Amino acid sequence: SDEKAQILRDMGVEHIINRKTANYKFWKDEHTHDESEWRRLGSDIRDMTGEDPDIVFEHPGRQTFAASVYVTKKGGTVVTCAATSGFMMEFDNRHFWMRLKNLVGSHFANYQESWQANRLIAKGMIHPVLSQTFSLADVGEAAYQVHNNMHEGKLAVLCLAPSEGLGITNPELRAKVGEANISRFRRA
Known part of the structure; x- marks a missing residue:
């Protein structure tokens, strides 16, 4: 599009x-x-x-x-x-x-490559971007969007967390990376 x-x-x-x-x-x-x-x-x-x-x-x-x-x-x-x-x-x-x-x-990466990619994310050198977050009850809609290519970035499903943002352990790094980069594909 x-x-x-x-x-x-x-x-x-x-x-x-x-x-x-x-x-x-x-x-x-x-x-x-x-x-x-x-x-x-x-x-x-x-x-x-x-x-x-x-x-x-x-x-x-x-x-x-x-x-x-x-x-x-x-x-x-x-x-x-x-x-x-x-x-x-x-x-x-x-x-x-x-x-x-x-x-x-390829199924993305092996264990070592995944660890290295996560290390780069933790250092703020690369950042996967999130389009949308779904509740567990709406996981079907998330799958539908993936199947129909209706998203731009990553989709997330909240499984145990009651709300978004609870996994942020380094607010300084998040500020350094920049909210605009993290939420580039974000939909309301």
Whole structure:
């Protein structure tokens, strides 16, 4: 959406493709890919950046996976880290094996990488941003928003805490990071 694109620009992203405006249709029907749409996406990327992407982080899954494999640079990598549009992926293997591409499955990080990321968060060097917080009773709405790509940042569910903000243990660091950075994607 235009709103999400503006948030990305505010964060310093230089090249953005608004999928809704571009209206890519990677499937002709439930069983048939539309390779001309993959080529159109690849052309749009090259027009903006001058080259094919080295790495494509593939979140949606079935709807976009084949296009992601197609647009990735020869010798590049597709990192699959979700499948919100379906877990059963189909793609033209020729675009994968003939162009020497790599496929990596990721569930964010292993224990050590998670610890290091949390350390950077604790130092205020990186900060995940929160869009919205839900009560446990509203967890279904949170799942619905994730499934339908209706959020910009992280969604949280209050499980044991009666209200937000109870996990803040370092108010000085929070002030240093800045409320605007923490709540960049925040909805009322």
